[in-house]
Structure formats: C-alpha cells, structure tokens
Amino acid sequence: MTRNSRMRIYKGIFALLDLCLVNLAFVSAFWIKFGNEIPDYNWDSYANVLPWLSIVTLIIFYMFDLYSNWRRKSLYNLLYLIVLAVATLGLSTMALTFWYRGFSFPRSVIILSMLLQILFLALTRTAIWWFAKRRYGLRKVLIIDRDLESAVAFAYKFLSHAAGWFVVHRFLSVEQWKVHISVIEEVDVVLLSPSLAKDEKAEILSYCARCRKEVLIVPELFELFVLDAEPQQIDDMLVLSVQPPGLTPAQLFTKRAFDIFASIFLIILFSPIMLGLYILVPLNSNGKAIFKQERIGKNGQKYMIYKFRSMVEGAEKLTGPIFAADNDPRITSLGRFIRATRMDELPQLFNVLKGDMSLVGPRPERQFFIEQFEQTIRDYSYRMSVKPGITGLAQVMAKYSTNTEDKLRFDLMYVRNYSFALDIKILLQTIRVLFQSEQARGINRKYTREYEMMLKHFGYSEVASGQGDKVHLKK
Template sequence: MTSTPRLTGLKGMVSVLDFAVILACYFFAFQVRFYKQIPDVELNSFLHYIPWFGVLGLVTYHFFNLYAFTGRVSITKYFYNLFIAHVVIAIELILLSYWLQVFILPRSIVILALVLQLICIIGSRSILLYMQFKMVGKKKAVVIVSNTKDESTLVEKVLSKGEKWFDVKGIIQSDGTEVKNEAKLFTDIDLFILSHQVDAKQKVEIMRYAGRESKEVLLIPEFYELFLAGAESQQIDDMLVYSVQSPLMSRVDRIVKRTVDLIVSIALLILTSPIMLLMLVLIPLTSNGKAFFVQERVGREEKPFMLFKFRSMVDNAEKNTGPVLAQEQDNRITKLGKFIRATRIDELPQLINVIKGEMSIVGPRPEREFFVNSFKQELPDYAYRFKVKPGITGLAQVMGNYSTIPSDKLRYDLMYIKNYSLLLDLKILLQTIVVVLQREQSKGVASHEIKASGKVARLLNTNTQVVIPKE
C-alpha cells in the first residue's frame, strides 16, 4: 500500500502524460466529429470542464491499479483492467452529463475520445512495461524455505507463475544452519525469495548479505509485520520506538461505512431486482430445491448470522460429505449454478444481509464456523478478521482467487483492515467488476494444482538443496 520515492516519481510523470493524452484525444475527437467547425456552445462547455475530464480519467485509472508499476505485473490482467477502466469512464461521463446536465458533451465525442485514449494509453503503457521488464529483467533466484512440510505451495507458485520473472537456480530448505554456511554459493544470484517460516536468524543473515551485495529480497511477511506498515515512530527519551495500534476502525469510519453500505446496497437491490426475480423462477425450475440457500456464517466479533445466497449446487450438497470447499470440476454444482457462480449472481441476496447490518459491501469474506475453528488453530492471527464486518467482496477476492490458500487470503484481509479508507473501498468495488468479468478467479481448487503441489512436496523431501533442472 506504500510506494518508494522512485515509484512515486514515475507515477507522477505518467499521470501528467495521461492527462495530456486525455485532453489531446478529446480535442482530436471534436475535430473529427465537427470537421474543424466546433459549435461555440459545446466548445465553451468542454473548455470550462476540461480539468474535470482529466481528473476523472486519472482517478479511474488509479482505482483500476493502472499506476501499479511494480515491475512484475500480469500483462494480460493489466491491459484487461485498462480496457474495463475506459468502459467505466465512458459510463461515468454519460451518466454525469445526463443526470447533472452541467456540461454539453455528445456521446459520439465520449466514445471516439475514449477509443483514441485506449489506443494511445495501450501504446504508452506497452513501451513503459517493456522498459521496466528490460530494467528489472529475469533474475537468477534462489527460493529459501523452512524444512516444514507445508512449503510446497510457495515453491509451486514460484516455479509455475513466476517463470517469466525468475530463473530459479535452486531451492534451499533451511534448518537454521545451511543458508549461512552456503552464502558463498550466492555470488551469481540476483534475488532471494524467502518464506515467512524461515528461522528469524536466517532471515536476518540473508537480508544483511543481500544488502551488502545489492541483491533483491522478496519476503513473504509474517502477519504481525503487516501491522508495522505505516506505524508511527516515537521516542522514549533517546530511544526510537514504533507505536503499533490494534487494527480497528474509528467510530467516524464505521458511521461513514454503514451509511455508504445502505446507499449502495439499496441502489444495487433496485438495479438488480429483475435479475433476482428471474433467479427466483429459474433455479427451482432447473433443479430440485428452493431458490435461496441459507447458511450460518461467522460475523463481526464472531457472532453467527444467517447468510443468504442463490443456490448454485444441488439441494443438500454436503449431506454425505460434510463441509468441503468447491472444486474446479465439482459435480455438485448445477448447470445454472456454474453460470451464476462465475458471474457472482449467487452473491446478490447478501445485499439483504448488508441492509440488516450483518455484513458490509466490502470486507473479509464470511466463513462457516467449521472452517473458522480450523483456520484459527492453523493461523492464530485469524481472529483479527472479526474486528470488522464481513463483506460481499474484499481485497482478498480482487487480489486472489477462490483457491488462494487461507494464509494468503488472511494477509490481504489484515492489510485491508490496517489500511481501511473509503477510497480503498471504492477501489475494491471497481476492481470487483474485473473479477466478475474474469471467470478464472471464481474457479475452485484445480486437480492439476493439487498434483503439482504434491510433486513439489516430494521434491522438497529429497534433500537440503534442490537444483531445478532445465528442460
């Protein structure tokens, strides 16, 4: 959630370029539309509100993470976000023009200008991302994990998803002694990927070595380290200390969030009522059982509540299995259920939970007591999730997938609670549009992922240092 000075400066320069491109595209669109004879009324209106068009574009770009220049972004997802952002901008401008009637802007101008912007921004971003890739490059990496049994997920993700960014030269399982003794082997390594489970002394040793040798470290943070971000520095006499506050929302934040929840949920209920009425008819017609699925979930302060959803599985789906997570090829999901899960239509009844005050529009996803008890045993920091109301969507949902492991989801949830703001909620809401349109993020745990993790687990159990063979 924070930026280095270098990235902040880059964002500033790109924002100025984007602003200039937005305005140039509008001027060109006017020229094309009116053949250089622009009516005075429309031209004066445009010139009067010209700053707002640029600001609206920049703000929307920000909400869709188009200024996230980390150097390791998914190109496909980045340009998909760019396309959706321009669709949203077009809708925003048309609605503002229609409802507020404060400026005159023909829809033909809006559409033409946005098409031109899309072409120009894709071109400029392609050049920028290519330059970043050349500067960051594909780094020679070593993955350092603990010698516990549950490190295979990290290794599998690095090997399969990070292939274009990392040339993994080896995996080291540390028992607290090997890494320090083998530091001389890291001369040709550019980057270290550290598991959060590596012994603290080993982390310090690697960090010191990397600092001395100007090498990069990618560190999966411990949960408590998420609370250190933005911590206030204080002094006790001449001693430097950090003030780390419990991740709680202020009373004002809670009042504002509740007000926004009511406004958004009531508006969405009205807008989606035709779809909901259609589901009330189609679901019972296409499979036995009721349209609504009601299930107990755990809410704020661990208080139980009844969550409403449209039923996407066969009736009594867990009668013979007990509580289990959905799989990618889950035969319990009905044909209509596959569609409503992919499009998130099954989540719409939760707007009723929001109006009742049991949920929020944005927050950690509510879980069943069975899974909550299991996660709390595995992850002691899981209890922090219950400091806020659960949400229909959340940071973990837009940044991860349905199959993202609980510990990674928890990191996103804690980051959200720690950094809560109304603007962050708006950003998550807009990015939820991308998630809804991308079916990949709604898939269950894939069987091939399970097999791959099992293969990596066997690989990790072979010896202390594992060299990855090249095909």
C-alpha cells in the same frame, strides 16, 4: 532520494501523461468528426468541462489501480483495467457534459474519444511495461526455506506469476545457505520463507544488503500489524506504536452509510436478475431458491447468510461441511453458471442492508472451518475484527485456489490499512475479477508441466501431495 519519493514522482509523471493522452484523444475525436471547423458551442462545452474532466480522470484511474507499481504484474490485467477505466470515464464524461451544457458535447465525439483513449493509453503503458520487463525481467531467484519440500511450493508461485519476470535459479535450506553462500552472488533476488527464525532472516538479509541483492520476505501474520505502526519516542528510546485492529468511529460511520445507500441502489439495479433467479432456481432443481446458512461475523457474532442455491438440496447431508471443488457433482447446471458469474451472492445485499455484512471485507466463514483454521493459524481471528464482506482484498488479489494463510495476509492488510478509497478500489477491481475466469480456476496444466520440468532440472520428482502447500520429493 528514497524509493517512496521516487514512486511519488513517477506517479505524478504518469498522471500528467494520462491527462495529456486523454485530452489528446478528445481533440483528435473532434478533429476526426468536424475537421478544422469545430463548432464553437461544441468546443466551448469541452473547454468549460475540461478542469472537472481532468479531476474525474485522475480519480477514476487511481480507483482502478492504474497508479500502483505495475512492474512484475500481468500486462493483460493492466490493459483490462485500462478498458474498464476508460469506459467508466466515458460514462462520467456523458454525465458531466449533460449536467453542464446539455447535449452540446456530441456523444459521437465521446464514443470516438473512448476508443482513442484506449488506444493511446494501451500503447503507452504497454511500451513502459515492456521496457520495465526488459530492464527488470528474468530475475534469477534463490528460495531459502526450512526444507526443500516447502520451498517448492514457493517456486510454483513464481511459475504461476506473469511470465518473464522471474526464473527460479535454486533452492537452499536455511542450514545450507552458508555452505553455498556463493549462490547469492549468482542470483538477483532472494526469497525468505516465513518459517525462518527471526535471527536467520536478519543474518541473511544483512548479507544480501552487503551484496546489493533484492530480498523478498513472506511476512509472518503478526508482522503485518507493524506496517502502519507509528514511530514514537519514549525518553531516548525509539518505539513503534501498534494500535489494535479495527476501524475508528468516523470510519465505521462512513462505511455503514455507504453500505446502506450502495446496497439499496444495487438491490434496485439487480432486482430483475434476482426475481428471475428466484423463479429459475427451483425450476432447475428441487428445493428453495434461497439458501440460508449460519456464518460468523464481526467479533464472532453468528448470523444467517443468504445466497441463491447453487447446489442440490441437502448437499452436505452425507459429507458434512466441506469446501466446494472444481466439477463438484453437487452443483446444479444453473448453479455452475451463477457461481461463475457470482450472481449467487446477490441476496447478500440484504445482509448488508440489515447490517450483518459490509460490501467490502473478509469473506465470512462457518464456525466449523474457523475452529480448524484457528488450530493451525494463530492470528486467524483478527480478520473478524471488521464486518465480513461480499467482496474483499483477498478476492481481488488472490485466486480461488490460494491457501487460507495467504488469503489471511490480504485480509489483515485490509484491516490494518482500511480507508474509504480502498473500499472503492476493491469494488471497482471486483468488476475485473467477475469477467476474468482464470482467477477462479484451480491448477493450470501449463504451469503443472513447467513445474515438473523445474523439478526435473533440479534432480527431483514429486512422489505424493501433502497437506496444503506441502509436497514430498525424491532425488
């Protein structure tokens, strides 16, 4: 049985388990409220809506990514998504029961069932996550890179990952791995840097397969295009058909229709907040409330993006185009709050309505930075084959401090694997990001201490920071 087949079976089991737990919570809530004498009209309302409720449950849990592989991920994020999914399910239950049988489904039962659902799902998923961590955690990692300085950057990512899943065992340069080939026997996982040549990757991968070791490959950007390639046959030759990046006409129509209706709804929903900020921003600091700036959209087209101004007026007059930093003195007191809560992005709903942007897509960038990125990252322009978005896969999967190339990998993954369901999943998971400030933070002091201890363990110390993820080490 292939790994994909096993995953489908596991997801099916999880889905059935979730349905049992959700309905067990409803039954328990009825019993707590009414005891053994549940009124027939209340119970009948639940029984009649049960099939629809089950379908809605599976859709909501899927959209909140509860059926992805949670091995090696954060338990905190898993529990957070469970709470958001159950809250959404509770609102959907109220809507379903009101539409079907008015108020015959007690709201007190729905609220109580939500608390029980969170309890049942959290306990069950925590137990499964804990068992997986005991079984698959503390995997010893060997990092193979072109040089040790680059390998340290990957080691830092393992340290920043959810604790308990990985232990950095050793670094090896690609020239050293054959000399120290016995090290592969000591580890569980081998990570290969994208800087390795194809023949080097192939040789190490082949050896690790013989040793039955897991290999993690950081893909080169062009390799992401092959992920959804279609196997075809030309005479007796196997080929992979790789289509150019972009969306089909049907996908473009669906995406645009959703953008129009959703942006109108969100503009109406957030209009009180936008009106309040339109008044408060000029009162907090001199200047206009709305900040307009040229950005590059789909296929390199220029447009003006709208934001609530979070910096002082004319913030870049002396510095020129630069990225905002933590504790940036140019950011106003109100601006710090609206940036943290992403409320400064709300005017971009009008960009979406105009057609300059989409709700979901790669974040738009300025021409100045695009020209710099294209000099060092060959495939950077592919992210502009779709409309830029207010949120995107990189925004929900990466961090604020993630480097440009790693964010680009997520952007290209989105372009190559677009679906309407993926857009909905990203929008729902954006809710999680909005309330998790650690995803917007820079360097964490805890990880810095562990990083220094790791370098000391291997006999190195960092003497100066280089460009990007590059560091300089000394023995």
